[in-house]
Amino acid sequence: MARQPKPLVRSDIAYSTPDRIVVRGKSLPDEVLGHMNLGDFAFLQLTGKAATPQQSAMFNAIVITLVEHGMTPSAIAARMTYAGAPESLQAAVAAGLCGLGSVFVGSMEGACRMLSETLPYDGQCDDLEKLAVDTVAAWRARGTPIPGLGHPLHKPIDPRTPRLFELAAQNGMSGRYVTLMQLIGAEAERASGKALPINATGAIGAICCEFGFPWRIVRGFGVMARAIGLVGHLLEEGERPMSFELWQRVEDEASAHLRGEA
Amino acid sequence: MARQPKPLVRSDIAYSTPDRIVVRGKSLPDEVLGHMNLGDFAFLQLTGKAATPQQSAMFNAIVITLVEHGMTPSAIAARMTYAGAPESLQAAVAAGLCGLGSVFVGSMEGACRMLSETLPYDGQCDDLEKLAVDTVAAWRARGTPIPGLGHPLHKPIDPRTPRLFELAAQNGMSGRYVTLMQLIGAEAERASGKALPINATGAIGAICCEFGFPWRIVRGFGVMARAIGLVGHLLEEGERPMSFELWQRVEDEASAHLRGEA
Amino acid sequence: MARQPKPLVRSDIAYSTPDRIVVRGKSLPDEVLGHMNLGDFAFLQLTGKAATPQQSAMFNAIVITLVEHGMTPSAIAARMTYAGAPESLQAAVAAGLCGLGSVFVGSMEGACRMLSETLPYDGQCDDLEKLAVDTVAAWRARGTPIPGLGHPLHKPIDPRTPRLFELAAQNGMSGRYVTLMQLIGAEAERASGKALPINATGAIGAICCEFGFPWRIVRGFGVMARAIGLVGHLLEEGERPMSFELWQRVEDEASAHLRGEA
Amino acid sequence: MARQPKPLVRSDIAYSTPDRIVVRGKSLPDEVLGHMNLGDFAFLQLTGKAATPQQSAMFNAIVITLVEHGMTPSAIAARMTYAGAPESLQAAVAAGLCGLGSVFVGSMEGACRMLSETLPYDGQCDDLEKLAVDTVAAWRARGTPIPGLGHPLHKPIDPRTPRLFELAAQNGMSGRYVTLMQLIGAEAERASGKALPINATGAIGAICCEFGFPWRIVRGFGVMARAIGLVGHLLEEGERPMSFELWQRVEDEASAHLRGEA
Structure with missing residues (x-):
C-alpha cells in the first residue's frame, strides 16, 4: 500500500x-x-x-419547487406502502421515490440536457435564435415532445415559471440558457401553432444550466426534494389514512367483471 | 355524496x-x-x-446534522445499487433509505419517545431529577441501553451535542426536555460508572421534544435528510466508483473457503 | 490471517x-x-x-398461496411506481415489496411465532388442549387479535385452509402444530362467541412449524412469493394501465375541499 | 357509466x-x-x-438459473440494508432488487431483444447465417458489445449454456432463435478474433425467444428469481453478519486520506 x-x-x-x-x-x-x-x-x-448568497437564493427556490406536487402516483405509492408497513416509514418513502423516473423527472432532466448539449458550457454562440430554430426543428423531426414545454393543467402559463425566472434575474442567473429556453419555447409555439408555455421543469432545467450543473445531477434534486414531500404525505396518512378506502375501491372495481358483476 | x-x-x-x-x-x-x-x-x-425565526434556525440545524454520516451501510447500499442501475438514481437513493430502521434511526426516535413519554407535553413536573433517576433505573432494569447516550467514536463527548444545545439556548428551546436529557445522562454515568455522553441523537431527541413534535415524526427527519446525503454519495460514485472494487473483494473473500482457497 | x-x-x-x-x-x-x-x-x-418429495409438495403449495392476492396496496404501489419509471421494472417490484410489513405479513409471521413459542421445537407437551386454552386466554387478556384467525371476506371458512391442511396430511406434516392451531381456533371461537375460522396465514404458520422453520423466515416466503405476483401485475399494467386513471381520481377527490369544490 | x-x-x-x-x-x-x-x-x-410439461421444465430451469449469483452488488446492498433495519426484511430485499438494472439484467434483456428484433416472431427467414453476419456487423459498427456473449470468469465456456441448450433440445425449444444465437456467437468470434462464448444470459435470451416472450418480460424473470436468492442471503446475514465488518473497512479506507492517514 x-x-x-x-x-x-x-x-x-x-x-x-x-x-x-x-x-x-x-x-x-x-x-x-x-x-x-x-x-x-x-x-x-x-x-x-x-x-454564494445568489446561489443560495436560487438553489433553495429550485429544490423547494420540487418538494410537493399533490397526490401524485409517487405519493399514492408511498401511502399504500405505509398502510402495510407503518413501522417502516423509511421504506414507504423509498417506495415513493422509486417512481421518480423517466416519466416525471425526465422532463426536467431532459430540458437541462437539451440546453447543455445544444450550447456546451465551455463553448460560445453568437446566434441563440438560430440554435433555437434548429433545436425545435430537430425535436419535431424526431416526433418527440420538447422537454420543458407545455402543462396539462397550468394554462396559459405555469405560475412557477415567471417567478423562477424573476429570481434568476435577481440573482444574476438569467443568462444565455434562460434566453435559449425562452427562444425555444417561442419557436415551438410558432412552429406548432399551439400554446406551449415553458413549465417549471423547463425553467429549472435552464437555470440548472446557468449554474453549470451537469444534467445528470438534476434528477438528484428532484429525488431529494420529493423525499421531503413524501414524509409530509406519510405523516398525514398516519393521521387520516386514505389507503384502505382506495384499496377497497380498486379491488372492487378491477375484478368486478371477473366476479360477473359488471 | x-x-x-x-x-x-x-x-x-x-x-x-x-x-x-x-x-x-x-x-x-x-x-x-x-x-x-x-x-x-x-x-x-x-x-x-x-x-418562526427561532424554529427555522433550530430546525435547519437538526436536519443538517442528519444529512451526512460518512460511508454508512446506507451509503454503501446506495452505491452498490447505483452500480447495477445507473439509469435509476432514484432507486439507488431508495435502496439507501430502506436501511434507516431500528438500528440507526432508532436511537433518535427512542430518545424523543423516552423523553416525551416520561414527561408528557401536556403534563407538569416539579422534580426532573427524580424523573431522571427513575427513568435510568427503569431502563437499567430492562437491560437495554438508554437511547441517546454514548458513541463508539466520539469520546469523551460528541462534538455535535454542545453545539446543538447552544443553538437550542440561543433560540429559546433549552427547556425542561433538554434539562431532563442532561439529567438522565448524568444519572446514567453515575449509575453505570461509565462515560456516557449525550450523543447527537440524544440532543436532537430532546430538542424535538422542545418543539412538541410527536416522536414518530423524528424518523421522517432522518429519512429526508439522508436522501440529500445519498444523492451526494451517488454523484461521487458516478465520478469515482468504488462498487466494483468492493464487490470483487467481498466475492473473493466470502467464498474462498468454499473454493478450497482458505 | x-x-x-x-x-x-x-x-x-x-x-x-x-x-x-x-x-x-x-x-x-x-x-x-x-x-x-x-x-x-x-x-x-x-x-x-x-x-424431500413431501417437503417439495408442501413447500411449493405454501409459497404459491402467497403469490397473488388481488389488487392489494402492494400491487397498487407497484403499478403507481411503474407509471413513473417504466424503464425500471425492478424498482416497481421493490416498491411493492416495501409494504409487506406488519399489517399484511404480520399475521402469518405472528401465527408461526405464537405456535413455536407456545410449543418449542425441542420441547414436549402432553396436553395441547390446555396449551390452546392458555394461549387464547393470554391473547385475549392483552386485547390483541390472535394471529391466523378470521378473515374479512372469506366466511364462514377460508377456502385455502382445508386444502392446505389436506396437503399437510398427505405429506406427513399434520402434526402437533396443526392440531394446536386448530385447538386455538376452536377455543377462540368458544371464548369470543364469534366465528373465527383459521385463515390461510394461520394454516401456513402452523405448517411452517411442522417444517421446523424459525418464525423469522416466514416473512421471507411472503416476500419472494409476492415478487412473482408483482411482476405479473406490472406486465398487465404495461399493457392495460390503470395508474393514470387512479391518479386523476385521487388528485381530484383529495383536494376538492381545498379548491372550494366540495 | x-x-x-x-x-x-x-x-x-x-x-x-x-x-x-x-x-x-x-x-x-x-x-x-x-x-x-x-x-x-x-x-x-x-x-x-x-x-405444458415441456414449457414447465424449461421455464423452471431458466428462472432457477437467475436465483443465485454469489456476493453480487445486489446481495451486498440487501445485506447492508438488513443491518440497519432487521425488522424490515422486505425492505432489504427491495433494496437488493433496485440494482437489477441495465448493467446486470441488461445483457439478458438485450439478447432477447436483439434476437426478436432481428427475427420477428411473426416473420420468416431462410438465411439465418446472413442474419448473424449482418447482426454482428451492425453491433460492431456501433462499437457496443453484443449482448449474451463472453464472461469475465467462465472461460472458455459458461457451464450453464450447454446445459440450458440441452434442456431446450429435450423440450422441443431448440429452434431458429437458439440457432441464430449460436451463429451470432460464432460470427462474433470470427470477426473479433476473440473467444466469445455464449453466456447464460445469451442462452436464456434465445430460449425466451423460443417461448415467444416479449423481451420486456425477461427482466421480470430476473427480478422474481433474485428475490428468492436475496431472501437466502438475508437469512444468512441474520445468522452470520458481514455488514458491520464491511462497513468498518470501507469507512476506514475511504476517508483515510482525509484524516491524514494515507
Missing part, C-alpha cells in the same frame, strides 16, 4: 475523528450548524462548494 | 388550479419561492405551520 | 470457478437445472437442504 | 368471493395447490396460460 497514492475505495465527502466531524472540508459543528440552511448544506454536499 | 361533509379520500397538503399552486395554505410562487429556505419549507410541509 | 480459521466476511451459499457454479453444495448445471423445480430450489437456497 | 363496457380500472389476474379464490381462471385451492410447482404458477401468473 505504501506506493498507492490513491486508495481504490475512497470518498472525499466527509470524515470523523473522536473530536471532529468534517463535511466537504467544513467542521459540521463549528462552520455549518447555525450558519447554513438546509438548502445551502445540500448544495455543499452535492457540489463540494459553499453557495 | 351530497351529505358527505368530509370526503373519504382527502389531503390538506396542497392543491393546484390552472393559475395557482398552494401548499399548506401558501401560494408557492408568491409566498414561498424566494421567501423561504429548504428547511423552512420542509417544516411547513411536515407541520402545516410556518417556522 | 494465518491463524484466522473463519474469515470475517464469509458466505456458505454459493461459489464459482471458471468451469463450475455451485449453490448450496450442488452443481447448478449438473444437479439442479432440469432436476428441480423453482420451489425446490428456493427451499435449497433458503435452508441449505434438498427438499 | 352504464354504457361503459370495460371499466377503466380493470385487472384480469385474479378475483375472490367469500368461498372462492381464482387466479388466471383457475381455482387456487382446487386446481393449483398440490397440482403445480412454483415455477409453473409463476408461468401462469405472468402469461395467463398453463405451462
Whole structure:
C-alpha cells in the first residue's frame, strides 16, 4: 500500500475523528450548524462548494419547487406502502421515490440536457435564435415532445415559471440558457401553432444550466426534494389514512367483471 | 355524496388550479419561492405551520446534522445499487433509505419517545431529577441501553451535542426536555460508572421534544435528510466508483473457503 | 490471517470457478437445472437442504398461496411506481415489496411465532388442549387479535385452509402444530362467541412449524412469493394501465375541499 | 357509466368471493395447490396460460438459473440494508432488487431483444447465417458489445449454456432463435478474433425467444428469481453478519486520506 497514492475505495465527502466531524472540508459543528440552511448544506454536499448568497437564493427556490406536487402516483405509492408497513416509514418513502423516473423527472432532466448539449458550457454562440430554430426543428423531426414545454393543467402559463425566472434575474442567473429556453419555447409555439408555455421543469432545467450543473445531477434534486414531500404525505396518512378506502375501491372495481358483476 | 361533509379520500397538503399552486395554505410562487429556505419549507410541509425565526434556525440545524454520516451501510447500499442501475438514481437513493430502521434511526426516535413519554407535553413536573433517576433505573432494569447516550467514536463527548444545545439556548428551546436529557445522562454515568455522553441523537431527541413534535415524526427527519446525503454519495460514485472494487473483494473473500482457497 | 480459521466476511451459499457454479453444495448445471423445480430450489437456497418429495409438495403449495392476492396496496404501489419509471421494472417490484410489513405479513409471521413459542421445537407437551386454552386466554387478556384467525371476506371458512391442511396430511406434516392451531381456533371461537375460522396465514404458520422453520423466515416466503405476483401485475399494467386513471381520481377527490369544490 | 363496457380500472389476474379464490381462471385451492410447482404458477401468473410439461421444465430451469449469483452488488446492498433495519426484511430485499438494472439484467434483456428484433416472431427467414453476419456487423459498427456473449470468469465456456441448450433440445425449444444465437456467437468470434462464448444470459435470451416472450418480460424473470436468492442471503446475514465488518473497512479506507492517514 505504501506506493498507492490513491486508495481504490475512497470518498472525499466527509470524515470523523473522536473530536471532529468534517463535511466537504467544513467542521459540521463549528462552520455549518447555525450558519447554513438546509438548502445551502445540500448544495455543499452535492457540489463540494459553499453557495454564494445568489446561489443560495436560487438553489433553495429550485429544490423547494420540487418538494410537493399533490397526490401524485409517487405519493399514492408511498401511502399504500405505509398502510402495510407503518413501522417502516423509511421504506414507504423509498417506495415513493422509486417512481421518480423517466416519466416525471425526465422532463426536467431532459430540458437541462437539451440546453447543455445544444450550447456546451465551455463553448460560445453568437446566434441563440438560430440554435433555437434548429433545436425545435430537430425535436419535431424526431416526433418527440420538447422537454420543458407545455402543462396539462397550468394554462396559459405555469405560475412557477415567471417567478423562477424573476429570481434568476435577481440573482444574476438569467443568462444565455434562460434566453435559449425562452427562444425555444417561442419557436415551438410558432412552429406548432399551439400554446406551449415553458413549465417549471423547463425553467429549472435552464437555470440548472446557468449554474453549470451537469444534467445528470438534476434528477438528484428532484429525488431529494420529493423525499421531503413524501414524509409530509406519510405523516398525514398516519393521521387520516386514505389507503384502505382506495384499496377497497380498486379491488372492487378491477375484478368486478371477473366476479360477473359488471 | 351530497351529505358527505368530509370526503373519504382527502389531503390538506396542497392543491393546484390552472393559475395557482398552494401548499399548506401558501401560494408557492408568491409566498414561498424566494421567501423561504429548504428547511423552512420542509417544516411547513411536515407541520402545516410556518417556522418562526427561532424554529427555522433550530430546525435547519437538526436536519443538517442528519444529512451526512460518512460511508454508512446506507451509503454503501446506495452505491452498490447505483452500480447495477445507473439509469435509476432514484432507486439507488431508495435502496439507501430502506436501511434507516431500528438500528440507526432508532436511537433518535427512542430518545424523543423516552423523553416525551416520561414527561408528557401536556403534563407538569416539579422534580426532573427524580424523573431522571427513575427513568435510568427503569431502563437499567430492562437491560437495554438508554437511547441517546454514548458513541463508539466520539469520546469523551460528541462534538455535535454542545453545539446543538447552544443553538437550542440561543433560540429559546433549552427547556425542561433538554434539562431532563442532561439529567438522565448524568444519572446514567453515575449509575453505570461509565462515560456516557449525550450523543447527537440524544440532543436532537430532546430538542424535538422542545418543539412538541410527536416522536414518530423524528424518523421522517432522518429519512429526508439522508436522501440529500445519498444523492451526494451517488454523484461521487458516478465520478469515482468504488462498487466494483468492493464487490470483487467481498466475492473473493466470502467464498474462498468454499473454493478450497482458505 | 494465518491463524484466522473463519474469515470475517464469509458466505456458505454459493461459489464459482471458471468451469463450475455451485449453490448450496450442488452443481447448478449438473444437479439442479432440469432436476428441480423453482420451489425446490428456493427451499435449497433458503435452508441449505434438498427438499424431500413431501417437503417439495408442501413447500411449493405454501409459497404459491402467497403469490397473488388481488389488487392489494402492494400491487397498487407497484403499478403507481411503474407509471413513473417504466424503464425500471425492478424498482416497481421493490416498491411493492416495501409494504409487506406488519399489517399484511404480520399475521402469518405472528401465527408461526405464537405456535413455536407456545410449543418449542425441542420441547414436549402432553396436553395441547390446555396449551390452546392458555394461549387464547393470554391473547385475549392483552386485547390483541390472535394471529391466523378470521378473515374479512372469506366466511364462514377460508377456502385455502382445508386444502392446505389436506396437503399437510398427505405429506406427513399434520402434526402437533396443526392440531394446536386448530385447538386455538376452536377455543377462540368458544371464548369470543364469534366465528373465527383459521385463515390461510394461520394454516401456513402452523405448517411452517411442522417444517421446523424459525418464525423469522416466514416473512421471507411472503416476500419472494409476492415478487412473482408483482411482476405479473406490472406486465398487465404495461399493457392495460390503470395508474393514470387512479391518479386523476385521487388528485381530484383529495383536494376538492381545498379548491372550494366540495 | 352504464354504457361503459370495460371499466377503466380493470385487472384480469385474479378475483375472490367469500368461498372462492381464482387466479388466471383457475381455482387456487382446487386446481393449483398440490397440482403445480412454483415455477409453473409463476408461468401462469405472468402469461395467463398453463405451462405444458415441456414449457414447465424449461421455464423452471431458466428462472432457477437467475436465483443465485454469489456476493453480487445486489446481495451486498440487501445485506447492508438488513443491518440497519432487521425488522424490515422486505425492505432489504427491495433494496437488493433496485440494482437489477441495465448493467446486470441488461445483457439478458438485450439478447432477447436483439434476437426478436432481428427475427420477428411473426416473420420468416431462410438465411439465418446472413442474419448473424449482418447482426454482428451492425453491433460492431456501433462499437457496443453484443449482448449474451463472453464472461469475465467462465472461460472458455459458461457451464450453464450447454446445459440450458440441452434442456431446450429435450423440450422441443431448440429452434431458429437458439440457432441464430449460436451463429451470432460464432460470427462474433470470427470477426473479433476473440473467444466469445455464449453466456447464460445469451442462452436464456434465445430460449425466451423460443417461448415467444416479449423481451420486456425477461427482466421480470430476473427480478422474481433474485428475490428468492436475496431472501437466502438475508437469512444468512441474520445468522452470520458481514455488514458491520464491511462497513468498518470501507469507512476506514475511504476517508483515510482525509484524516491524514494515507
